[in-house]
Amino acid sequence: MATLTYTPLGGAGEIGMNMYVYGYGAVHDRRYIVVDAGVTFSNMETSPGVGIIMPDYRWLLDIQSRIEAVFLTHGHQDHVGAIGHIARDIDVPIYAMPFSKKIAAVRLEDMGIPVRRITSCKKWPRTVDAGPFNVGYLPISHSTPQSAGLVIDTPGGRIIHSGDFKIDTNPVVGYRFDRELWQEVSGEGIAALMCDSTNATIDGSSPSESILGNRFIEMFKQCGGMIVATTFASHVARLKQIADAAATCGRSVVLVGRAMLKTMDAAVETGVIERIPNLVSIDKARSLPRNEVCLLATGSQGEWRSAMSALSAGNRYRGLRIMPGDTVLFSSKTIPGNELPVSKVLNNLARCGARVIDDTVNYYHVSGHPGRDDLTELHSAVKPYLVIPIHGEYRHLLAHAELAKSNGYRSMVVENGTTVDLLKRRTLDDDRVDGTIYIDGKVRADSGYGFIKDRLRLAREGHVAVSVLMKHEKSSVKNVQISSSGLPDPVILAIDDEVTGDLADHLESLDRRVLRSDSELKTEIVTVMNARFRNEFGKSPIFTVAIHRS
Ligand SMILES: [Zn+2]
Ligand SMILES: [Zn+2]
Numbered sequence: 101m102a103t104l105t106y107t108p109l110g111g112a113g114e115i116g117m118n119m120y121v122y123g124y125g126a127v128h129d130r131r132y133i134v135v136d137a138g139v140t141f142s143n144m145e146t147s148p149g150v151g152i153i154m155p156d157y158r159w160l161l162d163i164q165s166r167i168e169a170v171f172l173t174h175g176h177q178d179h180v181g182a183i184g185h186i187a188r189d190i191d192v193p194i195y196a197m198p199f200s201k202k203i204a205a206v207r208l209e210d211m212g213i214p215v216r217r218i219t220s221c222k223k224w225p226r227t228v229d230a231g232p233f234n235v236g237y238l239p240i241s242h243s244t245p246q247s248a249g250l251v252i253d254t255p256g257g258r259i260i261h262s263g264d265f266k267i268d269t270n271p272v273v274g275y276r277f278d279r280e281l282w283q284e285v286s287g288e289g290i291a292a293l294m295c296d297s298t299n300a301t302i303d304g305s306s307p308s309e310s311i312l313g314n315r316f317i318e319m320f321k322q323c324g325g326m327i328v329a330t331t332f333a334s335h336v337a338r339l340k341q342i343a344d345a346a347a348t349c350g351r352s353v354v355l356v357g358r359a360m361l362k363t364m365d366a367a368v369e370t371g372v373i374e375r376i377p378n379l380v381s382i383d384k385a386r387s388l389p390r391n392e393v394c395l396l397a398t399g400s401q402g403e404w405r406s407a408m409s410a411l412s413a414g415n416r417y418r419g420l421r422i423m424p425g426d427t428v429l430f431s432s433k434t435i436p437g438n439e440l441p442v443s444k445v446l447n448n449l450a451r452c453g454a455r456v457i458d459d460t461v462n463y464y465h466v467s468g469h470p471g472r473d474d475l476t477e478l479h480s481a482v483k484p485y486l487v488i489p490i491h492g493e494y495r496h497l498l499a500h501a502e503l504a505k506s507n508g509y510r511s512m513v514v515e516n517g518t519t520v521d522l523l524k525r526r527t528l529d530d531d532r533v534d535g536t537i538y539i540d541g542k543v544r545a546d547s548g549y550g551f552i553k554d555r556l557r558l559a560r561e562g563h564v565a566v567s568v569l570m571k572h573e574k575s576s577v578k579n580v581q582i583s584s585s586g587l588p589d590p591v592i593l594a595i596d597d598e599v600t601g602d603l604a605d606h607l608e609s610l611d612r613r614v615l616r617s618d619s620e621l622k623t624e625i626v627t628v629m630n631a632r633f634r635n636e637f638g639k640s641p642i643f644t645v646a647i648h649r650s
Pocket of ligand 2: 176242243264
């Protein structure tokens, strides 16, 4: 029997790495579409040294002959960052709006995949056929241009996948929220609305992007020296508003940082904005008086290789440096997990003598996601049969489901890896898939390997290597060497003074049987050393033991 299914692989349990799969048909010849292919960025606390984190999409490899297409809702990395990997592994058409295509194209180029693999779409009422699905891009406001919800028509009914959105009727750049259009599309009944939950715990509605323009002008009028502003590189409306405010206050604008330049180029090439008239090169900016310059720099999240991070270190960045009297504006929110690097940059900027305006004032940034009143507004515009929260941690999904129920709608929380029958509103046991993939250096690693646990232990406890040379014929200990890394000097001294000698003496006293067996000897060494390190130094390093026999 034909079933209409929904399986989130990522994004329903975290804010990041969005990937949602819709299916239609009987179980063994069910056809599928994938919505979004995003990444999450690593952090020192949970995934040190890892590059990016993606949903475990190995299930998609198993069903790839039955996947009709991948649809990208918008150009944020938590929606397009993994598209290079997906495009390399699965040969299916990829669709995106023209601006999102430009952003996603960078991910394809990184993997050496031709950008023509992505087809540009036009907005609703234009649609794309993909097997039993017919998909249209329904314009919506968000913090990057050409964001869209998806209208997904199937023989089992019409679904709306909201994508990331806010209710903004004056978003400065990009689509405004058009309630009439959303109502019209929903008029014949919506089987399910998959809906952004990022701010489902926040009361009220998110203010319009347009309230910020005058605030920037007011602030810039008070500034004497150079202004350095940062925001998310993908936020074209914000970049434009800061550039416009700078122009009003007689300042030229310089874009610094690769991501910002790429975004602005993409926005101009796809007709999202006109070229910024007061934009100058960094060389030109160097020759201008400081109070006529506004830098727009990458690095709002404290990224260590960003322009803002370099400037905060007091260094010259392509001939410009921050000096006392300058003003630095963070027109952004610090994403949870980035507090430490951001705080380091803020302190360094203060050390340079700059006046720093950060996100704690909450006056120069507005969210790109819907508050609770906005969710209620979308629910009432769409009037779906079922609301399924997406794009959130579990608590956000739950708060959203409870809100939907209190608004009079059916709702269910569907977590990553769970497949539900949308028409019968019940969980299916088959097709259970879950997990994450890490890109670590040039290697793709399953999070299940446990190497992160080892890496975190190395960071906390350090490492000790023990090398034992045995005389083969007598099975007696000839030499013991111990070296360590990540442990403080007193421990290193103790290893040299006593620990090595004591271990050699202990090994000499062991039964011949133990000394003849490499595995028994290794176990003995780790047991003895572990106990000693824990008792004497309060540490449990990772031990590696090498036994050589001459
Ligand atoms: Zn997102
Ligand atoms: Zn987004």
